[in-house]
Amino acid sequence: MTWETVIGLETHVELATRTKIFCACTTAFGGEPNTHCCPVCMGMPGTLPVVNRKVVEYACRAGLALNCTITRRNRFDRKNYFYPDLPKAYQISQLYLPIARDGHVEIETEGGKDTIRIHELHMEEDAGKLVHDPWTDQTRCDYNRCGVPLIEIVTEPDFRTAEQVIAYLEQLKSTLEYLGVSDCKMQEGSLRCDVNLSVRPAGSRELGTRTEMKNLNSFKAITRAIQYEARRQIELLEEGKRVVQETRRWDDNKDATFSMRSKEDAQDYRYFPEPDLPPLELSEAYLEELRAKQPEMAGARKERYQREYGLPEYDAGLITGQKALVDFFEAAVDLGAPAREVSNWMLGEMMRRLKEEGLEPRQMKLTADNLASLIQMVEEGVINRNTAAKVFRAVFPDNADVRDYVHKHGLEQVQDMSLVKRTVEEVLAEHPDAVADFRQGSQKILGFLIGQTMARLKGKADPRAVSQEVRQQLEG
Amino acid sequence: MSEMRELLELTALELGAAVKKGDVSAEEATRTALEAMEEREGALNCFITRTGEQALERAKSLQARVKEAKSPLYGVPMAFKDNICTRGVKTSCASRILGDFTPPYQATAAERMEAAGCICLGKLNMDEFAMGSTTETSFYGPTRNPWDTKRVPGGSSGGAAAAVAGRECWYALGSDTGGSIRQPASYCGVTGIKPTYGRVSRYGLVAYASSLDQIGPLARSAADCAAVLDVLMGKDPRDSTSLDVPAGGLLASLTGDVRGLKIGLPTGCFGQGLDSQVHRAVLQAADVLKSRGAQLIEFDFPVMEYVVPAYYIIAAAEASSNLSRFDGVKYGWRAEGYEDLADLYCRTRTQGFGTEVKRRILLGTFVLSSGYYDAYYKKALQAKGVIKRAFDEAFRHCDVLLTPVSPTTAPRLGESLSDPLQMYLSDIDTVSVNLAGLPGLSMPCGVDGAGLPIGCQLIGPPLGEAVLLNAAHAFQLETDWHKRSPYGKEAF
Numbered sequence: 001m002t003w004e005t006v007i008g009l010e011t012h013v014e015l016a017t018r019t020k021i022f023c024a025c026t027t028a029f030g031g032e033p034n035t036h037c038c039p040v041c042m043g044m045p046g047t048l049p050v051v052n053r054k055v056v057e058y059a060c061r062a063g064l065a066l067n068c069t070i071t072r073r074n075r076f077d078r079k080n081y082f083y084p085d086l087p088k089a090y091q092i093s094q095l096y097l098p099i100a101r102d103g104h105v106e107i108e109t110e111g112g113k114d115t116i117r118i119h120e121l122h123m124e125e126d127a128g129k130l131v132h133d134p135w136t137d138q139t140r141c142d143y144n145r146c147g148v149p150l151i152e153i154v155t156e157p158d159f160r161t162a163e164q165v166i167a168y169l170e171q172l173k174s175t176l177e178y179l180g181v182s183d184c185k186m187q188e189g190s191l192r193c194d195v196n197l198s199v200r201p202a203g204s205r206e207l208g209t210r211t212e213m214k215n216l217n218s219f220k221a222i223t224r225a226i227q228y229e230a231r232r233q234i235e236l237l238e239e240g241k242r243v244v245q246e247t248r249r250w251d252d253n254k255d256a257t258f259s260m261r262s263k264e265d266a267q268d269y270r271y272f273p274e275p276d277l278p279p280l281e282l283s284e285a286y287l288e289e290l291r292a293k294q295p296e297m298a299g300a301r302k303e304r305y306q307r308e309y310g311l312p313e314y315d316a317g318l319i320t321g322q323k324a325l326v327d328f329f330e331a332a333v334d335l336g337a338p339a340r341e342v343s344n345w346m347l348g349e350m351m352r353r354l355k356e357e358g359l360e361p362r363q364m365k366l367t368a369d370n371l372a373s374l375i376q377m378v379e380e381g382v383i384n385r386n387t388a389a390k391v392f393r394a395v396f397p398d399n400a401d402v403r404d405y406v407h408k409h410g411l412e413q414v415q416d417m418s419l420v421k422r423t424v425e426e427v428l429a430e431h432p433d434a435v436a437d438f439r440q441g442s443q444k445i446l447g448f449l450i451g452q453t454m455a456r457l458k459g460k461a462d463p464r465a466v467s468q469e470v471r472q473q474l475e476g
Numbered sequence: 477m478s479e480m481r482e483l484l485e486l487t488a489l490e491l492g493a494a495v496k497k498g499d500v501s502a503e504e505a506t507r508t509a510l511e512a513m514e515e516r517e518g519a520l521n522c523f524i525t526r527t528g529e530q531a532l533e534r535a536k537s538l539q540a541r542v543k544e545a546k547s548p549l550y551g552v553p554m555a556f557k558d559n560i561c562t563r564g565v566k567t568s569c570a571s572r573i574l575g576d577f578t579p580p581y582q583a584t585a586a587e588r589m590e591a592a593g594c595i596c597l598g599k600l601n602m603d604e605f606a607m608g609s610t611t612e613t614s615f616y617g618p619t620r621n622p623w624d625t626k627r628v629p630g631g632s633s634g635g636a637a638a639a640v641a642g643r644e645c646w647y648a649l650g651s652d653t654g655g656s657i658r659q660p661a662s663y664c665g666v667t668g669i670k671p672t673y674g675r676v677s678r679y680g681l682v683a684y685a686s687s688l689d690q691i692g693p694l695a696r697s698a699a700d701c702a703a704v705l706d707v708l709m710g711k712d713p714r715d716s717t718s719l720d721v722p723a724g725g726l727l728a729s730l731t732g733d734v735r736g737l738k739i740g741l742p743t744g745c746f747g748q749g750l751d752s753q754v755h756r757a758v759l760q761a762a763d764v765l766k767s768r769g770a771q772l773i774e775f776d777f778p779v780m781e782y783v784v785p786a787y788y789i790i791a792a793a794e795a796s797s798n799l800s801r802f803d804g805v806k807y808g809w810r811a812e813g814y815e816d817l818a819d820l821y822c823r824t825r826t827q828g829f830g831t832e833v834k835r836r837i838l839l840g841t842f843v844l845s846s847g848y849y850d851a852y853y854k855k856a857l858q859a860k861g862v863i864k865r866a867f868d869e870a871f872r873h874c875d876v877l878l879t880p881v882s883p884t885t886a887p888r889l890g891e892s893l894s895d896p897l898q899m900y901l902s903d904i905d906t907v908s909v910n911l912a913g914l915p916g917l918s919m920p921c922g923v924d925g926a927g928l929p930i931g932c933q934l935i936g937p938p939l940g941e942a943v944l945l946n947a948a949h950a951f952q953l954e955t956d957w958h959k960r961s962p963y964g965k966e967a968f
Contacts, residue, residue, distance in 0.1 A: 039581050043801050045574065045682040046561040046583060048715050080797050080844070082821055089800030141805070270844035272853060275686035275794055277716050 001238075002202040005230040006210075007159035007195060008119075011172065012150050013182045014126065014190035015058045021125050021149035022049030022092065029188055033131075033142035041125075041147035043088030048276050051076075055149040056099070056280060058181040059123045060290050062151055063100025065175050065297060066118050072282050074099045076123070076274040081267050084141050085128040093152075095271045097279070098122035105175075106299070107167040116168050117156040124150050157196065157207065162226040166219050169193065170321065174298050177323035186218055193222060198243070199233045208233070209243040213257055215250045225250040229257050301326065309339035315347055324361035331368035337375045345371055349392045357397075365399040374402045384462055387411050414461045417469075420453075424469045427452045438474050446470065483508050484643040485961060488552045488700040489727075491646055495542065495551035502542070502551030506535040506595055509553045513597065513644045521619050522639035524558045525566050526598040534595050548703050548727065549647075550593035557636050557650045558599040559606055560691065561680035562586050565596075569682050570604045570614035573802045573809045573828030583680020584712045585649060585691045592707040597645050601635030604830045605799060606656055606684040608632050609899055610892050613832040618889055621664060622962040623928055627886040630660030636694045637664035641929075641962060647695035647704060651681055653688045654787055655881070655906025658918035661694050662881035662931020665920040667948065667958055668694040669701045672938050673913035674719035676705075677712030683798040685791035686717075688910040697958050698919065698948035702726040705941060721939060729942050732950040735769030739947070740874030742777030745905055751884045754930050757922030758880045761932040764954050765878075765947060773874055779866040780904060782859040787907035788836075788900055789843050789856035795833075796840025802828065835896065864912040871937040876947055879905050881918045881931035909935055917944045920957040929957075 020027055023040035040047045063070050075097040078090040103118035128143040153172065159165050173191065176182045184191040198210035213229060216222045233243050248257040296304070298320045305316035319325045325346065332342040350371075354361060371392075378388045383406055395405055406412060414420060427449060428435055437445045446467075453466050483491070483500065494500045510528045517523060531553060538551050545551065556562060559569045561579040563586075568574045582590075590596075603613040611634025612618040619634045621627040622642035629638035633650030637660035640648050650657045652670035661668030669692050676691045683689060693704035709723035739762060746755060766772050804810035804824030811823035829837070843852035870877060883902055892899045909916035914935055921932035932951075936944040952958050 039579075042806070044579065044581070044807070045567070045569075045577070045801065046559075046579065046678075046680040047581070048679050048717075050714060050716050078797055080800060082800065082803060084803075084805045084817070087801060087806060089803060090797050268846050270797070270841065270846070270849075272793060272797070272844055272849070275717075276683075 003199045003230075003234045003237075004202045004204070005160055005197060005199050005226070006157045006207060007165060007197050007226065008157035009153075009155045009159070009165065009168065010194040010196070011153045011169070012192040013062075013153065013176060013184065015055055015149040015151060016180065016182050017052060017054045017058065017149055019052055019054075020147035021052050021055045021123070022147055025147065027148050031144050033140070033144065036144040037146060041087075042143055043146075049092060051277060051280065052149065055123060056282075057290065058149075058179075059099045059121065059151050060282065060287065061179050061294065062153075062176060062181055063103065063121045064287070064291060064294060065179055066100070066103040066105060066121065066153070066172075068100035068103030068118055068121055070100050070282060070287055071097050072284075073097065073279050074282070075279040076277045077271045078274050079269045079271055081269055083127070084139070085130050085146075087128065087143060087146060091125060091127065092274055092277070093124035094122035096273065099280070105168060105171055107164060107171055109161070109163045109167045111161065111163065114158070114164060116158045116164070119154045119156050121151055121153045124152060126150050157198075162223040165195070165222060165226060169219065169222070171298070174321055174323060178295050178297055178326075180295075192216075195222060195226060195229075197226060197229050197233070199230055199237065208237075209245050211243065211245065211257075212247045213250050214247060214260065217252070221250055221252055224255060225257060228255065232257070305339075309333070309343070311339065311343050315343050318347055319343060322361055328361065328368050332372045332375075335369055335372040337372040341375045342371065345375065345392070349389060350396075353393065353396045364396075366396050367399055370395065370399055370402055377402065377406065381415075381462060382406065382412055384413055384460070386459060386463075387413070411460060414457050417465070420457070420461055420465060420469050423453050423456050424466070424473050427456065428470075428473055435474065446474075449474075480508050480511065481963070484512055486646070487696040488554070488646040489548055489697075489703055492548045492550055492552045492703075496545055496548075498542075502535040502539045502595060503532065505551065506531050506553050506597070509597055509645055516622075516642055516644055519620060519625050520622060520638050520642050520644070521617055522601055522635040522642060522644055523555065523598045524568055524570060524601050524614075524616050524635070527565055527596060528598070531595050531597050538593055538595065545593060547592035547707060549707065551595065552646050553595040553597050554589070555597045555600050555636070555639055555645045555648045556586060557602050557633050557648065559602060559651055559682040559684075560586055560649060561682065562596065562599065565599060567599065567682065568615070569606070570602045570616055571802075571829065571833070572615045573824070574682075575615070575809050577808050579680070581680065584677035584714060585708055586680065588707050589649065589704075600633070600639055600648055600650075603632035603634065603656075604833050605682070605795070606632040606651055606653055607795070607832050607836050609655070609659060609903060610887070610889075611635060611638075611660070612889065612893055613830050615830060620889070621886050621928075623665065624886070624926070627888055627928065628663070628892070630663035630882070630886060632656040632660075633668075633694060634660045637661050637666055637668070640664070640666045640694050640696065643961065643963065647693055647700055649691055649704070649708075650694050651684075651689055651691050652910065652916075653684045653791060654910050655903050657692050657694060658881050658906050658916055658931070658933060659903070661918040662920070662933075663886035663929065665929030665931075665957070665960060665962070666694050666696060667698050667701055667917070667919045667952075668692060669705065669917040669941065669944065670909065670915060671705060671709065671941055672719070672915045673910070674717050675723070675915070675939070675941065676708045677715040677718045679712055679714040683794070685794040686798060687794060688787075688791060690910075698917070698945050698952055699727060699730055701917070702730055702945045702949075705945075709941075719939075726942055726945055730946055730949045732768075732946065732953045734765055734947055734950045737765070737770040737943075737947060738873065738875045739765060739770050739772050740870055740877040741772060741774045742870070742877060742879060743774055744777045744780040745879040749883050749901075750880060751924070753922075753924040754880050754882075754884060757930040758878070758932045761919075761921035761951060762878050764951055768950050768954060770947070775870065775874070777866060777870065779863050780908070783863060783908040783911065784901055784904055786856040786859035786863065787903070787911055788839070789852050790860065790911070792836045792840035793844050793853050793856075794840070796837045796844065799829075799833065799837055804828070832896070860911045863908055867908075867912045867914060867935075867937075875937075876940070876943055877935040879933045879935065881905060881933040885924045885926070885928035885930055905933060914938060915941045915944055917948055919948045919951060920960070921951070921955070922957060923960075929960075
């Protein structure tokens with residue numbers, strides 16, 4: 001029997017507001033334990049939450065960008081459960097009237113284009129962190145993260161493959177980065193994803209029993225977990241067993257998922273409307289204002305890059321896929337560097353170096369103005385392309401000024417044509433055999449002679465000029 | 477001695493005026509109150525925490541700046557119910573679980589009173605977490621009614637009502653979720669008002685039922701209440717449910733003129749279960765207002781049967797969530813000898829909360845549980861809507877409503893707790909006001925055969941504090957029930 005995998009995602013995204021969702025504490029990552037908190041986010045008795053308007057704005061803008069309908073009158077609810085990282089013993093979230101619903105995202109994979117429907121997007125507060133100290137065998141609470149604003153984006157079960165899931169997440173990440181509402185750093189937990197997965201016989205319309213997977217901290221982990229879990233469920237069904245509805249934890253080291261709790265143990269969260277916060281009324285004028293502020297998203301920008309700059313579709317897609325690349329590209333182009341050149345450098349040398357160093361584009365030190373200078377130096381003939389590539393690699397780690405670097409290392413191209421002429425004469429004189437070969441019709445030997453000349457000039461000559469000179473002298 | 481008595485019998489405004497004039501110093505007033513506390517606390521137990529030394533210090537510093545006094549309450553000693561957070565002073569909610577909790581922050585209400593020049597004498601006893609109608613559920617022992625120490629002062633702001641009636645302080649701040657200011661005010665013969673929901677910031681009030689809780693004053697007269705509300709009312713950016721509407725000017729607006737005021741008497745509130753002496757006294761109060769030119773309108777108020785169940789479902793639901801944070805992890809009391817996390821929670825909450833609090837947490841947890849939410853909580857919210865609309869309808873032809881506060885006068889200690897359901901039912905005339913978010917006032921209007929005070933309730937439309945206080949003021953210009961002291965005429 002062939003099986004079909006059905007996947008839905010719940011993604012938690014930390015919003016990049018300066019302060020927390022219900023108080024004025026900083027959202028800065030890290031910090032000494034319990035230094036980023038106050039009576040409100042610690043849930044001390046008598047304290048009350050006050051909604052950070054910036055959180056509402058960011059959530060709205062994310063909802064609009066994901067083509068959702070914004071709930072004009074939305075409301076917070078309490079999700080009640082006991083755990084030491086949750087100081088009020090309830091999380092302020094949205095269940096009954098989430099801020100945004102019914103959206104969709106277009107994705108593209110090798111399998112083609114697909115539409116992923118967004119069920120809802122809601123706002124909520126993050127919980128604290130428990131740190132177990134194995135030496136004292138004590139668990140300690142750090143409430144710094146309490147009240148950091150999150151949005152949770154829930155899709156419909158519209159995915160069939162891990163590739164689609166990754167394409168969606170990349171698209172989501174890019175969208176949120178374009179909006180500037182989140183920095184989406186998976187390793188710092190500002191983008192976290194739970195995967196709901198079930199399998200069913202191909203062609204069946206009914207959904208199978210699903211499991212929910214947690215602790216997926218990278219795209220790689222998500223891909224492997226999906227493959228593992230689909231295989232596990234299929235094996236169970238093929239052995240005539242049942243899939244149990246449960247929450248499973250992905251273990252990156254063991255490359256497998258493990259049962260955390262079954263549906264029977266599932267908590268009753270006793271949701272009810274948060275009485276401390278009146279419903280949020282969003283006016284049409286407010287939403288209109290936000291719509292007007294929305295930036296150009298990846299898709300539109302990609303088309304514009306093709307149209308305006310003549311970039312190939314593939315290249316335009318790569319650059320617009322990440323906001324950090326877009327910012328870099330546009331900054332260089334604004335400085336007057338030809339777009340095609342900028343794109344070639346970025347997708348060639350730059351991507352290679354990033355990959356080698358294991359860096360994200362936003363972590364890179366190299367600045368757009370430095371690359372623009374490099375491109376300009378090639379255009380001006382100050383250095384040749386090969387030298388430029390070497391300079392790029394040299395300045396990449398610390399963003400050393402390219403002009404200083406070229407000057408300091410004496411890499412300027414040889415402009416003195418008489419020196420080129422003299423050097424060619426010397427090379428031809430030293431290689432009579434090669435000259436003879438050429439005269440007998442071997443064009444191949446031409447490259448050898450050019451190479452010898454370039455080497456003697458330490459690579460600093462314009463290769464076209466050298467080539468011309470060699471031909472001239474041989475044929476002359 | 478008689479000078480001390482005289483001072484204690486003044487209203488807060490009279491004392492404030494005397495301090496301002498220089499007839500009496502804030503320090504003398506404070507010392508007098510502390511002496512009264514010393515003498516009476518053994519019998520009454522109004523206070524959980526006394527802050528006499530700080531009060532004297534504060535009185536001295538206020539006295540030094542008495543020329544700058546702006547509020548008419550400047551230099552008047554008072555006290556806070558123990559669920560109002562006071563920076564650096566234990567705030568226990570009369571519970572074992574918060575027995576050692578000292579907040580590092582101040583409730584907005586306390587902040588505002590302080591800015592007006594109040595002198596805080598301490599923290600007042602109450603039913604544990606404001607759950608109860610007798611102040612007997614306090615972990616720190618019951619408060620007794622100054623009119624008869626075998627009787628309860630009512631609740632949950634029983635310590636506040638008894639301290640004001642017992643002349644231990646000139647006014648107090650209480651909180652009212654279902655009658656917790658008005659009912660003890662009635663049992664103790666003082667005047668108390670629960671403002672419109674949102675009028676006074678709840679920031680720093682330890683929540684019982686967030687959508688119903690309001691802070692308000694208990695005092696010797698409607699005018700005193702008006703002066704306190706002038707300080708308390710107003711938008712607070714720290715409480716999103718506080719209302720951004722004009723506030724203040726209540727005291728200045730008291731004319732005592734009720735000519736043409738349309739007073740509604742809902743027949744449903746004068747029916748079964750109402751003590752005949754209470755019935756008579758309340759109707760007489762209506763007649764007094766009529767004699768000053770008000771117009772009485774009897775009307776049918778058909779929603780009373782929904783009031784108590786809707787209230788107890790909503791209040792318990794919110795309480796079950798609000799009180800979850802008391803888990804022994806971060807502050808307050810923690811049980812010993814626990815095995816693991818669940819056991820820590822279980823033991824701490826089992827031992828830390830009293831019976832009535834646990835009863836309401838269980839009830840609230842049940843009504844919010846999946847499968848029961850629609851049948852109970854959602855239905856209660858619908859009932860709340862129906863009740864609110866019934867009031868809206870009543871206020872289309874009435875300016876205020878007049879009802880009893882409680883069907884009886886103060887019961888004996890121990891009488892109510894044996895039958896919680898009966899106790900809940902006796903809240904019928906007060907809880908509807910919280911469900912509808914309206915202002916409600918309780919004023920003394922007589923005594924029963926045993927000499928116990930009887931209270932009359934005035935209910936106003938949203939933001940109708942001025943109308944209520946003016947009607948009560950008119951009544952108090954005509955009568956002297958509010959001036960009667962449990963210490964009798966010999967006090968003078």
